[in-house]
Amino acid sequence: MHDLLLRNARPMAGESCDILIRHGKIAGLGSYRPEDGMAVEDGNGAIVVPGLIDAHTHLDKTTWGMPWHVNDRPAILQGRIDFERENRQEIGIDAHRQSMRHAIGLAANGASHIRSHVDIDTRHGLSLVEGVWRTRDALRDIIDIEIVAFPQSGVMVMPGTVDLLDEALRQGCEVLGGIDPCGIDRDPKGQLDILFALAVRHGVPIDIHLHEAADLGAFTMELIFERIRANGMEGKVAISHAFALGMNDYVRVGKLIEEIARLDVAILTTGAPSVNVPSIMRLKEAGVRVGGGCDGIRDTWGPWGQPDMLDRAKVIGMKNGLRTDQELAHVLNVVSKGGADVMRIDGYGLDVGCNADFTLLTGETLAHAVVDTAPRPLVVKNGRVVARKGKAIVEMP
Numbered sequence: 570m571h572d573l574l575l576r577n578a579r580p581m582a583g584e585s586c587d588i589l590i591r592h593g594k595i596a597g598l599g600s601y602r603p604e605d606g607m608a609v610e611d612g613n614g615a616i617v618v619p620g621l622i623d624a625h626t627h628l629d630k631t632t633w634g635m636p637w638h639v640n641d642r643p644a645i646l647q648g649r650i651d652f653e654r655e656n657r658q659e660i661g662i663d664a665h666r667q668s669m670r671h672a673i674g675l676a677a678n679g680a681s682h683i684r685s686h687v688d689i690d691t692r693h694g695l696s697l698v699e700g701v702w703r704t705r706d707a708l709r710d711i712i713d714i715e716i717v718a719f720p721q722s723g724v725m726v727m728p729g730t731v732d733l734l735d736e737a738l739r740q741g742c743e744v745l746g747g748i749d750p751c752g753i754d755r756d757p758k759g760q761l762d763i764l765f766a767l768a769v770r771h772g773v774p775i776d777i778h779l780h781e782a783a784d785l786g787a788f789t790m791e792l793i794f795e796r797i798r799a800n801g802m803e804g805k806v807a808i809s810h811a812f813a814l815g816m817n818d819y820v821r822v823g824k825l826i827e828e829i830a831r832l833d834v835a836i837l838t839t840g841a842p843s844v845n846v847p848s849i850m851r852l853k854e855a856g857v858r859v860g861g862g863c864d865g866i867r868d869t870w871g872p873w874g875q876p877d878m879l880d881r882a883k884v885i886g887m888k889n890g891l892r893t894d895q896e897l898a899h900v901l902n903v904v905s906k907g908g909a910d911v912m913r914i915d916g917y918g919l920d921v922g923c924n925a926d927f928t929l930l931t932g933e934t935l936a937h938a939v940v941d942t943a944p945r946p947l948v949v950k951n952g953r954v955v956a957r958k959g960k961a962i963v964e965m966p
């Protein structure tokens with residue numbers, strides 16, 4: 570935990586001030602003189618926002634920093650899952666090394682926290698989770714990593730997976746994942762009953778990948794709502810992607826969103842360009858917690874993406890057709906405070922007493938910063954500088 574005086578920075582693009590940090594916490598905003606021996610940084614009038622949050626990613630999957638992965642396969646969901654599971658070792662996707670690269674990249678670009686789903690299946694057991702755990706320990710002073718025990722290959726279709734999820738939660742994964750209970754498992758009742766029972770037993774939240782679109786996804790959402798009510802898990806469930814909310818039926822989507830708000834379900838979006846996605850402005854109006862994520866970047870699933878939440882804000886903003894400054898400020902909120910609300914991060918923000926986790930952004934306004942996506946001048950975690958001019962203080966392995 571560190572002391573620091575950041576001079577001349579503009580919180581949320583407002584008036585310039587100094588930010589005084591003591592023991593890794595924000596101790597004051599105003600005008601301060603440096604004390605003897607205190608580290609001082611000049612913000613040069615840049616915007617300062619709380620740390621960016623990647624609330625939906627896959628640290629164990631990227632080929633970042635590896636030779637280019639040639640993808641000549643059709644983009645079918647089940648095919649992508651099977652290919653990755655059967656070939657990741659041969660390709661050389663080492664979960665520890667690759668998660669280090671991915672996480673350091675995110676930190677260099679201003680992120681302070683990550684929620685990463687990590688694959689658990691009967692072929693790899695918990696070995697991929699163990700690799701990301703090593704990364705979490707190694708980067709403890711750089712970025713916080715929360716791990717979702719994620720049954721990427723399905724639950725009911727891969728006997729043995731439930732025991733592995735149970736073990737992963739016992740060993741300390743903070744969140745239980747799930748995936749397309751209809752589309753992948755063909756057994757929504759089976760998967761959801763098991764997931765909710767596991768989550769209740771371990772006292773952890775659930776974050777379910779739901780690619781299922783339109784009526785099928787809406788049906789699965791209704792099954793999820795039933796189980797939230799039955800298990801008293803209001804406020805403890807997130808639905809990632811939630812493509813069904815992008816369906817072209819305004820009234821039906823409205824009813825789903827009402828229930829999502831009532832049960833305090835969080836939605837994670839990546840602004841996936843190739844499918845219909847939930848409207849972040851409509852979810853905002855309903856008071857739903859919404860976070861953003863890079864999802865997989867440059868992996869066997871697809872070539873796109875980079876470890877940068879400001880770049881992701883731009884993708885989400887473009888996908889949502891946002892144009893006004895107010896809307897662009899909101900998309901920045903989705904990849905920062907929105908993600909913190911989903912992950913329930915204590916002490917998040919720029920108020921006195923908050924954790925000194927923040928990033929400087931270049932631009933006149935928040936909207937300008939999102940559109941420009943310029944390298945972050947300075948990133949601070951726990952009161953310590955962890956990146957400068959887009960480069961982290963630690964090297965990628």
Ligand SMILES: [Zn+2]
Nearest residue numbers: 686778864865
């Ligand atoms: Zn994902």
